[in-house]
Amino acid sequence: MDIRQIKSEEITAAVKKLFLSCNYFIGEDIMCALENARRQEQSEVGKSVLAQIIENDKIAAAEEIPLCQDTGMAILFVEYGDRVVVEGKSFEDAVNEGVRQAYSDGYLRKSVVSDPVFDRTNTKDNTPAVIHTRIVSGNTIRITAGGKGFGSENMSAIKMVTPSYGVEGVKQFILDTVRNAGPNPCPPIVVGVGIGGTFERAAQLAKKATFRPIDTCHPDERYASLEKELLEKINKMGFGPAGLGGSTTAIGVNIETAPTHIAGMPVAVNICCHAARHASTEI
Amino acid sequence: MTKKITLPITDSDIRNLKAGDSVLLSGSIITGRDAAHKRLFELIQQGKELPVKLKGEIIYYVGPAPAKPGYAVGPAGPTSSYRMDKYAPALLDLGLKGMIGKGARNKAVIDSIVKNGCVYFAAIGGAAALIAKSIKSEELLCYEDLGTEAVRRYTVEDFPCIVAIDCQGNNVYETEPKKYCRE
Incomplete structure (x- = not known):
C-alpha cells in the first residue's frame, strides 16, 4: 500500500x-430509546420529562443549536x-x-x-x-x-476489583456507582463500562463504551447478557427521568473489555447523560 | 396543576409551594455557578460588600452556550446543584429566596432552606434548547471575565421548573424515587 x-x-x-x-443532532439510537422510554415510563412526571427532552433534541436539530x-x-x-x-x-x-x-x-x-x-x-x-x-x-x-459534559463525568468511578470477587463484584461496583450518582448525572443515562486492561486502559474502555451506539451489544454473549441484566437492575432503582422518580433511569449499558493481569480485574464506570453525543467519520 | 409565579417571589408564594409542584416563573432571575459562587462566598467570609444584591432574588445555576445571532440567549439548561452546596447556606442567609438547578442537595442546604423560608427548584437537565425559549433577555451584572460563568440577569417568561425542595424541607429526590424502586 x-x-x-x-x-x-x-x-x-x-x-x-x-x-x-x-x-446539534442527537443520534438515532438515543432518540429511538427516548421514544421507547416515554411509552414505557411508569411515572407521569417521568413521561413529561422524557417528552421535554425529546422536544428539546428536536428543537436543537431543527435550529442547529447545541x-x-x-x-x-x-x-x-x-x-x-x-x-x-x-x-x-x-x-x-x-x-x-x-x-x-x-x-x-x-x-x-x-x-x-x-x-x-x-x-x-x-x-x-x-x-x-x-x-x-x-x-x-x-x-x-x-x-x-x-x-x-461534566455533570455525568463527575459521577464516574473506577475500582481495582480483584479476581476472587468475580462477576458479582463487577456488578456490585457498577450498580453502586450508578446508585451513588442518583439524580445528578441527568438521567436517563448511558452507562459505559470498561473491564480489564490496566487502571488507565479500563477508564479509556469505559469512555469508548459510551461512544458505542446503544442499540448494539458486546460481541461475547456473556457480556451482552450482563449488559442487559445491569440495565434491568438500574431501571429498578427508581431514580427515573431527571431523577424525579420513575422506571427509566438508564437507556443503555455498554461494556467494553480487554485482557488483563493475573492479579486484577479493573472496572471503570463512565456515566453519560441522555445527551450522549458522538459522531464518526473516515478520512 | 401548574402554578404560575410572577417574580419577585413572595414569602406567601413560597409557603404555598409544595415539593413536586410544576411551576412557571415569570420575571427576573440572576445566574451564577461554581466560579461566581466561590468569589461571592469569599467576599461574604471577608465581610465585604457583594457586587450583586441577593435579597429577594432567585439564582439559576447555569453556564449558557453562546447565543446564535437572532437569539436572546444560547441554550441554557441547569447545572448540577450539589457543587454549590458549600456556598448556598451563606447566600440564603443574605436573603436569597430561591435556587434553580438540578439534582440532590446536602443536609446543610436543606436545613438552610427551611430556616430561611426558601425554595429549591429543579429544571430539566439537558433540556437547554427548550428552556432557552423561556429566557427573553439577558444583562451582565458582574464577573464578565468568567465568560459563561459570569453573573447575569435573565428576564424569563413561563420558565418551567419543579419544586424539588419546599420550605418545609420536603424533597422530591428523597420521596419520588422510592415510589418506583423495585429492588
Missing part, C-alpha cells in the same frame, strides 16, 4: 464538522492508518484547530480551564482536546468524536 498524504486542513475540517454535528449548554470536553478516538502522512500542521494541532473552529464558529460553550487546581482560567476555545490514538494498518484516518 502506498503512502498517502492528507492535508492537515482536511483533518481540521473533518473534526470541526464532527463536533458541530454531534452537538442540545445541551454543556457542549463538553472534546474527546476523540482515532484509528490512524500507518500509511498516512499529514502535510502542514501536526496531526494533533490539526485536531485542536478543528475543535477551536467548531466551538468558536458553532456557538458551542467553551468549558476548558488551563490548569486544574491553581489557575482555572478558561482557554476560551475549548482546547486542548483529549485524543486517544491507535496506529492501525491502512491509509485512512477514522475518527469517532464526542463532547462529554
Whole structure:
C-alpha cells in the first residue's frame, strides 16, 4: 500500500464538522430509546420529562443549536492508518484547530480551564482536546468524536476489583456507582463500562463504551447478557427521568473489555447523560 | 396543576409551594455557578460588600452556550446543584429566596432552606434548547471575565421548573424515587 498524504486542513475540517454535528443532532439510537422510554415510563412526571427532552433534541436539530449548554470536553478516538502522512500542521494541532473552529464558529460553550487546581482560567476555545490514538494498518484516518459534559463525568468511578470477587463484584461496583450518582448525572443515562486492561486502559474502555451506539451489544454473549441484566437492575432503582422518580433511569449499558493481569480485574464506570453525543467519520 | 409565579417571589408564594409542584416563573432571575459562587462566598467570609444584591432574588445555576445571532440567549439548561452546596447556606442567609438547578442537595442546604423560608427548584437537565425559549433577555451584572460563568440577569417568561425542595424541607429526590424502586 502506498503512502498517502492528507492535508492537515482536511483533518481540521473533518473534526470541526464532527463536533458541530454531534452537538446539534442527537443520534438515532438515543432518540429511538427516548421514544421507547416515554411509552414505557411508569411515572407521569417521568413521561413529561422524557417528552421535554425529546422536544428539546428536536428543537436543537431543527435550529442547529447545541442540545445541551454543556457542549463538553472534546474527546476523540482515532484509528490512524500507518500509511498516512499529514502535510502542514501536526496531526494533533490539526485536531485542536478543528475543535477551536467548531466551538468558536458553532456557538458551542467553551468549558476548558488551563490548569486544574491553581489557575482555572478558561482557554476560551475549548482546547486542548483529549485524543486517544491507535496506529492501525491502512491509509485512512477514522475518527469517532464526542463532547462529554461534566455533570455525568463527575459521577464516574473506577475500582481495582480483584479476581476472587468475580462477576458479582463487577456488578456490585457498577450498580453502586450508578446508585451513588442518583439524580445528578441527568438521567436517563448511558452507562459505559470498561473491564480489564490496566487502571488507565479500563477508564479509556469505559469512555469508548459510551461512544458505542446503544442499540448494539458486546460481541461475547456473556457480556451482552450482563449488559442487559445491569440495565434491568438500574431501571429498578427508581431514580427515573431527571431523577424525579420513575422506571427509566438508564437507556443503555455498554461494556467494553480487554485482557488483563493475573492479579486484577479493573472496572471503570463512565456515566453519560441522555445527551450522549458522538459522531464518526473516515478520512 | 401548574402554578404560575410572577417574580419577585413572595414569602406567601413560597409557603404555598409544595415539593413536586410544576411551576412557571415569570420575571427576573440572576445566574451564577461554581466560579461566581466561590468569589461571592469569599467576599461574604471577608465581610465585604457583594457586587450583586441577593435579597429577594432567585439564582439559576447555569453556564449558557453562546447565543446564535437572532437569539436572546444560547441554550441554557441547569447545572448540577450539589457543587454549590458549600456556598448556598451563606447566600440564603443574605436573603436569597430561591435556587434553580438540578439534582440532590446536602443536609446543610436543606436545613438552610427551611430556616430561611426558601425554595429549591429543579429544571430539566439537558433540556437547554427548550428552556432557552423561556429566557427573553439577558444583562451582565458582574464577573464578565468568567465568560459563561459570569453573573447575569435573565428576564424569563413561563420558565418551567419543579419544586424539588419546599420550605418545609420536603424533597422530591428523597420521596419520588422510592415510589418506583423495585429492588
